Amino acid sequence: MQSLRRIGGRAYLLPGSPNTVIVAGSSGAVVVDPGIGEGRGTAIQEALRGLGLGLEAVVLTHGHSDHLAAAPGLGGPVYAARLCRGLVESSVLRRLVVYGGLVTERLAAMPMVELRVDREVEPGEGLPEGLRSIPLPGHTPGHMGVVDEESRVVAAGDAVLGERVLARFGVPFAADLEGWVRSLERLRELAEEGYTIVPGHGPVARGRRAAAMVEANIAAVEKLRGWVLERLREKPLTLEKLTYMATVSLGSAEPTPRQLMLNRTALASLLAWLEREGLVEPETGEEGVVWRARGQQPR
Incomplete structure (x- = not known):
């Protein structure tokens, strides 16, 4: 089982695919993207006990199953962007958006978890324990990042991917690749300002390393654009x-x-x-x- 480690200030990482960020606040802990996998919920509860904190809130960067599957057993209010609410609460809508049509549970190969959203988050709105949301749409409509200014950490969800993930799949997944590039440009600015960037899938990065990771994502889209245009010509x-x-x-x-x-x-x-x-x-x-x-x- 992966162990909890501090990544800056009051922000901790529970590694995985996806990564989970836990922010230790004064009134409790905020868990960003609980993740998926057998024992993931137990690992989060053990991490909270180790910090001596209860759960104040679960915040989802977006509504894909791999980011929310471990949430139902945790309790606590669930926060998600307004445009992602339907994806969180409906496995049918989630499959429609991800696959461009309804597919079976077997083909989706993801648990059909449905989770009630207790609080819709508008772009840029504040979150518990002084965290704030930033709009990073593209991977899904309404995708958001979670910023901890005190720790200078951004939980970016799938608005950016590690280089190995990019190399493996070749085609970066996004419901809107044009919007995804604009979000990557925003993350590049944050990386250049010295924020630690936590991707949904891939290693945590800071400074030049974080900027290089974001640039690799932008380059992957540019490569795909060029490849498609060449084939169609x-x-x-x-x-x-x-x-x-x-x-x-x-x-x-x-x-x-x-x-x-x-x-x-x-x-x-x-x-x-x-x-x-x-x-x-x-x-x-x-x-x-x-x-x-x-x-x-x-x-």
Whole structure:
């Protein structure tokens, strides 16, 4: 079992995938992203006992199952962004947003946990124990980071990923890749200001190391953009074909049905971004919707 360690001031890390941040306050502890896995809830309770604190609140950066599955056994009020409330409270809506359509529990390969949100958080709103939320949308609508000014720590959730995660999957998962890049630019500013950045998946980083991690995420999106445009300049492709090619070419993860469906969601958002910029356009064909680079002759 991973052990609790201090990462700055009153902020502690319970490592995992995802990472959990615990902030020791004067009235109790705030747990950010409890996480998933057998024994995770027990590990959090043991960490709180070690700190000599009760649970004041659970704060979720977003509503994906791997970030909230351990929460039901903890008790305490649950805080989530207004736009993420539906994802937290409904496993059906969560699957619709993540996979672009309803999939079975077996294919989703995540527990169908549903959790009541006790307090909706607006962008920039204060949180218990003097913490504050910052909007970091993109990975999901309403995704937020949690900032502890006293400790100079940002629990960034999946607004940024460790480099090994990026290399493995090749296609960064985000419901809105354009919005994700804007959030990464905000995190880069915080890294340059000296904040410790805690990604949802990957090592904690500070200073130049944190800035380099954020830059690697931005570079991954730029690489994907360039790759997609190059493929579509060669010939029109369906989203399904483009997804398979990107999964095989850009990452080392096996192109399982689940991985392909996740990557399809991200690539659909990228195509929408490129279409808004006038770089690609859809057309109808026997294969369904086919995407081509603007200026390319229709088939």
